[in-house]
Amino acid sequence: MSKNFFGDSVTLNSGYTMPYLGFGTWTLDDDAAEDCVYFALKVGYRLIDTARYYRNEVGVGRGIRWAIQDGIATREEIFVTSKIMPGNSPDAAINAAIRDLNLNYVDLMLIHWSGYNDAEVYRALERGVKSGKIRSIGISNYSTPRAFDKIKNIATIVPAVIQNENHPYYQNENLQAYVKNFGTIIEAWYPFGGRGNTQKIFSDATIKMLAKKYSKSPAQIILRWQIQAGYVAIPGSSNKNHIAENFNIFDFSLAAEDMNLIRVLNKNRSFENW
Ligand SMILES: NC(=O)c1ccc[n+]([C@@H]2O[C@H](COP(=O)([O-])OP(=O)(O)OC[C@H]3O[C@@H](n4cnc5c(N)ncnc54)[C@H](OP(=O)(O)O)[C@@H]3O)[C@@H](O)[C@H]2O)c1
Secondary structure, three states, X not given: OEOOOOOOEEEOOOOXXXXXXXXXXXXXXXXXXXXXXXXXXXXXXXXXXXOHHHOOHHHHHHHHHHHHHOOOOOHXXXXXXXXXXOOOOHHHHHHHHHHXXXXXXXXXXXXXXXXXXXXXXXXXXXXXXXXXXXXXXXXEOOOOHHHHHHHHOOOOOOOOEEEEEOEOOEOOHHHHHHHHOOOOEEEEEOOOOOOOOHXXXXXXXXXXXXXXXHOOXXXXXXXXXXXXXXXXXXXXXXXXXXXXXXXXXXXXXXXXXXXXXXXXXXXXXXXXXX
């Protein structure tokens, strides 16, 4: 693990480096995505998460190109993730994502969730790597070792990342321990439990106690716990104060006993039931 000004990063099994903290763009439309992505890059984020499903790749791409033009970061310094659906025509979906983002290549492309034809979709991602359109590939919403193995067993490129729901109440440590054997990293969506659930986690007595102890917000305590526990975290927000606050987690670290206090909050309780 290397340290840099923009926070910790992890070297993936693909050889590329991925920041531990990123900005999630689900629910942002093109205009909001452009504005918030630019702002996120300005305050220091270097990982941006989008998906075909979010219908905001055009805005995300605009925000990134705007930041590059303004000298905030180079393309090489920004790690861009998108996702394609399971189904037919995965090669066309990959091309459409790159066209909409207008960035020449994507750093990480994921299958958004398991489903019809996902082995073929994964093979399309592998072709994308071979042709230079994609640098690293992975999967999302594969929450058991068995689900991971389904893809790993047909893969010529082992998934670099699995993006799953993950927060203090749903830690799924067994999956993290299993996929570590293959150098695969877990990336956490819903780090705060997602819209409508955030107060359930922010008002947890342990999280509140730690926020007071470290003079940080509950959101900052949760994100710090996630990256110290080895997860990549991608909090989403449309509020610039929150976007900046969520990046301000590199000036403190949680003591081992406090990491453990959060570890024992796990209820294996998912907030999403898709
Ligand atoms: N692969 C998948 O299937 C999948 C599924 C869901 C999400 N994702 C990705 O993961 C990202 C994160 O998930 P999410 O955005 O749905 O949920 P989340 O990050 O757990 O929570 C977002 C909510 O937290 C609030 N929030 C953010 N920072 C805050 C702060 N510092 N203080 C108080 N409230 C704060 C936001 O409100 P404000 O807007 O008011 O800040 C919003 O209501 C998404 O944006 C997306 O990129 C992937």
